[in-house]
Amino acid sequence: MPELPLLRLDGLVKTYGAVRALRGVSFDLRPGEVHAVVGENGAGKSTLIKVITGAVAPDEGTIAIGGRTVAAMDPHAAHLSGVAAVYQQPALFPHLSVAENIALAVERGRAWRRLDWRARDARARTLLERVGSRLDPRRAIESLTMPEQQIVEIARALGSDARIVIMDEPTASLGDREVDSLFRAVAHLKESGAGVIYISHRLEEIFALANRITVLRDGESVGTCAAADVTRQDLVRLMVGRPLADVYPARTHAPGAPLLDIEGLGHRESGVHGVSLAVRRGEIVGLAGLVGSGRTELAEILFGLRPADEGTIRMGGAGVRIASPSDAIRHGIAYVPEDRRRHGVILDMSIAANASLANLRGVSRRGIIDRAAEAAAAARFVDRLRIKTPSVQAEAGTLSGGNQQKVALARWLATEPALLILDEPTQGVDVGAKAEIHRFMAELAAGGLSILMISSELPEVLGMSDRIAVMRGGSIAGLLDRAEATQDRILALALGHAREAAE
Amino acid sequence: MTSRRREASIAAAIAVLYAALALFAPVFFTRENFSDLFLGNFPVLLAAMGATLVILAGEIDISIGSVFAICGVVAGVCAVSGVPLAANVLITCAAGAALGSLNGALVAYAGLPSIVVTLATMVALREGLRWATEGAWVQNLPGSFQWLGLSQSAYPLVAAAVTLVLQVTLAWASRHVAAFRSIFATGSDAEAARLAGIATARVKWAVFTAGGVFTALAAFMNAVRFNQIPSNAGIGLEMKVIAAVVVGGATVGGGRGSFGGTLLGVILLASVGPALVFLGVTSYWERALHGAIVLAAVTIDALAARAQGHRASGLGLGPRAKATVS
Numbered sequence: 001m002p003e004l005p006l007l008r009l010d011g012l013v014k015t016y017g018a019v020r021a022l023r024g025v026s027f028d029l030r031p032g033e034v035h036a037v038v039g040e041n042g043a044g045k046s047t048l049i050k051v052i053t054g055a056v057a058p059d060e061g062t063i064a065i066g067g068r069t070v071a072a073m074d075p076h077a078a079h080l081s082g083v084a085a086v087y088q089q090p091a092l093f094p095h096l097s098v099a100e101n102i103a104l105a106v107e108r109g110r111a112w113r114r115l116d117w118r119a120r121d122a123r124a125r126t127l128l129e130r131v132g133s134r135l136d137p138r139r140a141i142e143s144l145t146m147p148e149q150q151i152v153e154i155a156r157a158l159g160s161d162a163r164i165v166i167m168d169e170p171t172a173s174l175g176d177r178e179v180d181s182l183f184r185a186v187a188h189l190k191e192s193g194a195g196v197i198y199i200s201h202r203l204e205e206i207f208a209l210a211n212r213i214t215v216l217r218d219g220e221s222v223g224t225c226a227a228a229d230v231t232r233q234d235l236v237r238l239m240v241g242r243p244l245a246d247v248y249p250a251r252t253h254a255p256g257a258p259l260l261d262i263e264g265l266g267h268r269e270s271g272v273h274g275v276s277l278a279v280r281r282g283e284i285v286g287l288a289g290l291v292g293s294g295r296t297e298l299a300e301i302l303f304g305l306r307p308a309d310e311g312t313i314r315m316g317g318a319g320v321r322i323a324s325p326s327d328a329i330r331h332g333i334a335y336v337p338e339d340r341r342r343h344g345v346i347l348d349m350s351i352a353a354n355a356s357l358a359n360l361r362g363v364s365r366r367g368i369i370d371r372a373a374e375a376a377a378a379a380r381f382v383d384r385l386r387i388k389t390p391s392v393q394a395e396a397g398t399l400s401g402g403n404q405q406k407v408a409l410a411r412w413l414a415t416e417p418a419l420l421i422l423d424e425p426t427q428g429v430d431v432g433a434k435a436e437i438h439r440f441m442a443e444l445a446a447g448g449l450s451i452l453m454i455s456s457e458l459p460e461v462l463g464m465s466d467r468i469a470v471m472r473g474g475s476i477a478g479l480l481d482r483a484e485a486t487q488d489r490i491l492a493l494a495l496g497h498a499r500e501a502a503e
Numbered sequence: 504m505t506s507r508r509r510e511a512s513i514a515a516a517i518a519v520l521y522a523a524l525a526l527f528a529p530v531f532f533t534r535e536n537f538s539d540l541f542l543g544n545f546p547v548l549l550a551a552m553g554a555t556l557v558i559l560a561g562e563i564d565i566s567i568g569s570v571f572a573i574c575g576v577v578a579g580v581c582a583v584s585g586v587p588l589a590a591n592v593l594i595t596c597a598a599g600a601a602l603g604s605l606n607g608a609l610v611a612y613a614g615l616p617s618i619v620v621t622l623a624t625m626v627a628l629r630e631g632l633r634w635a636t637e638g639a640w641v642q643n644l645p646g647s648f649q650w651l652g653l654s655q656s657a658y659p660l661v662a663a664a665v666t667l668v669l670q671v672t673l674a675w676a677s678r679h680v681a682a683f684r685s686i687f688a689t690g691s692d693a694e695a696a697r698l699a700g701i702a703t704a705r706v707k708w709a710v711f712t713a714g715g716v717f718t719a720l721a722a723f724m725n726a727v728r729f730n731q732i733p734s735n736a737g738i739g740l741e742m743k744v745i746a747a748v749v750v751g752g753a754t755v756g757g758g759r760g761s762f763g764g765t766l767l768g769v770i771l772l773a774s775v776g777p778a779l780v781f782l783g784v785t786s787y788w789e790r791a792l793h794g795a796i797v798l799a800a801v802t803i804d805a806l807a808a809r810a811q812g813h814r815a816s817g818l819g820l821g822p823r824a825k826a827t828v829s
Binding site for chain 2: 305324325326328329335337343344345346347348349353356357358360361364367368369371411
């Protein structure tokens with residue numbers, strides 16, 4: 001049926017300085033459909049969203065909503081036209097309550113109108129129930145976990161009667177149960193006749209949800225097809241423009257002598273206690289567990305962000321005290337945190353300056369930086385990690401998310417660590433870059449680097465780790481060898497309903 | 504990290520101002536005039552160097568005027584009690600360092616917002632000084648103190664040399680010294696800097712302390728110009744200084760700015776008043792014009808940032824929005 005599309009984009013072009021983020025993207029969204037957008041990092045997905053929500057204006061091309069061409073889109077006009085977005089990093093007001101956050105998106109009226117707080121709470125409760133959540137609407141956003149905040153965002157989009165709902169990696173930080181309620185919410189939106197633009201790197205989700213799929217590559221839309229007509233392989237080939245080799249790199253090197261040895265480690269305030277774990281040289285240890293099981297907290301203890309208040313840490317046999325990140329760096333520990341988008345790199349600084357930031361001593365003599373050596377070191381990393389940039393003097397803020405993450409990795413490799421802690425190293429990263437990062441991790445481990453990898457993605461944990469430590473409730477619930485580990489056993493340990501799985 | 508374009512546009516504004524003077528009031532161009540202009544603003548420039556450090560680190564210090572007054576009195580009291588010049592400079596700078604370090608400790612280690620801390624110390628220090636001096640000025644300064652014991656014509660040369668050395672050193676250091684890199688990183692994104700192993704609290708403490716030393720130096724170089732030292736000096740100095748730094752291209756949110764920019768900012772704002780007088784405009788407009796220049800500078804910043812699609816620059820005093828285009 002040739003229905004009028006909710007949204008039609010034609011020939012969108014957007015350049016940032018020398019970077020052509022969009023080079024001709026066409027796209028349409030019909031009522032009652034889920035239209036997935038896939039592509040590698042830097043393919044132009046973020047920019048596309050920004051154009052639709054009016055956050056940036058395209059250089060060329062047209063936007064039509066409900067058949068009418070929109071002359072100038074800005075966030076306010078987008079809101080009035082029924083566009084709502086749910087981001088990977090929730091964009092809510094942290095000091096306001098759930099109900100207030102929803103009300104801000106939903107209520108219309110004069111600035112001096114009287115506010116009906118009870119109706120606000122009731123409406124928030126109804127909307128939350130529709131996505132299967134029983135959150136208290138009066139709680140402040142800052143007291144919620146990331147998945148809970150995401151649920152609030154979805155409820156808000158539902159409540160504002162949005163006709164065009166954009167979901168950018170909505171499941172990135174959700175557990176299975178929340179994913180289920182998210183899927184229900186999406187179904188709900190479809191039934192009501194809204195269109196959903198769904199962006200995700202998890203192809204399983206896309207096949208479960210989408211009616212149609214558009215593939216972006218290097219800022220161009222390279223194809224739109226019905227989800228039923230394509231296979232996973234087709235999509236991957238379209239996305240990267242080449243067939244993908246083995247999913248996980250082969251691990252041939254046997255781990256060497258023990259490097260890190262922690263015993264009874266804990267930090268009372270973060271609920272981590274009695275953690276004992278050993279990591280050998282050249283070994284990749286996967287740290288699995290549910291969100292909130294203390295994985296990130298353990299990493300932060302090891303990196304000195306939350307100095308341990310019990311237990312011991314030994315590096316290479318010698319007891320060490322780690323009270324600050326600089327202690328950790330001195331003892332050869334590096335940490336690439338999870339939320340790279342926010343604090344992994346310094347956006348105002350050049351790639352070269354970012355890459356040397358944790359290793360200023362290494363590129364300077366008596367406190368004076370050798371700028372040529374710094375640039376040369378950065379150039380080597382740009383080469384080695386295939387960071388896409390015109391120059392090492394380009395500001396990190398001009399790079400795509402995946403390339404920013406590579407810069408964050410470069411910074412830590414520059415310190416020549418003995419132990420690299422990676423927190424969700426491939427979260428929100430596309431298939432191509434993911435394989436690159438995995439290959440790179442295997443290479444580093446083969447070179448003798450020990451890696452402690454936190455990941456919520458079980459295939460990744462199983463594919464990359466020599467051993468897997470599963471955390472639950474702040475301590476290690478069990479250790480599995482690569483050979484004996486399965487998704488089921490990890491889950492059983494993480495959920496705690498099968499203690500014998502560890503035996 | 505630097506802002507060459509900003510420096511070029513202020514230099515252009517200065518050139519326009521001086522071209523107008525050359526055209527309509529060539530009598531402006533006398534040696535005495537420039538000497539007066541320089542000596543009068545030399546202390547402002549010194550204090551602005553310190554304020555640039557603080558602002559680069561993403562903080563603000565509005566207690567500059569009060570620290571300036573205290574350090575002036577310290578220098579004067581030392582001079583009257585016969586402390587030799589070199590020792591006097593050191594004592595005055597130590598006083599500035601102590602006061603700056605107090606601000607710095609409250610901001611860095613107690614985690615208080617710098618605008619609140621330095622507003623409190625601005626008032627407390629000034630009132631403290633009034634109580635201690637009972638409003639009396641320091642009189643009977645020895646001849647060995649005035650003009651650093653030099654002749655009145657030799658002093659400007661010394662001051663010019665000090666300016667040149669500091670300016671060149673700071674401009675070079677801000678690009679090549681590792682510690683300065685830490686300041687830029689802390690100002691750009693304190694959390695990211697901390698995750699990179701930079702002791703951000705120490706950086707913040709250090710910039711306030713260094714800022715105090717620069718303010719002390721400013722007070723000292725100001726004190727030697729007169730034969731008495733008022734105990735109420737430096738009122739409003741912080742505004743002059745911060746305005747110059749901002750006009751010079753530093754973002755108030757931190758992480759961006761340069762010492763060359765600050766120098767040009769001081770020159771531009773300092774030249775406006777005298778230029779008005781010579782151009783026959785009533786000098787009542789001086790402050791309004793200062794305000795207009797500051798507004799123009801931040802507006803241009805904001806527009807440039809938007810045109811780049813990059814980010815909103817820190818126009819407020821709070822931490823800047825870190826959203827960016829990827």
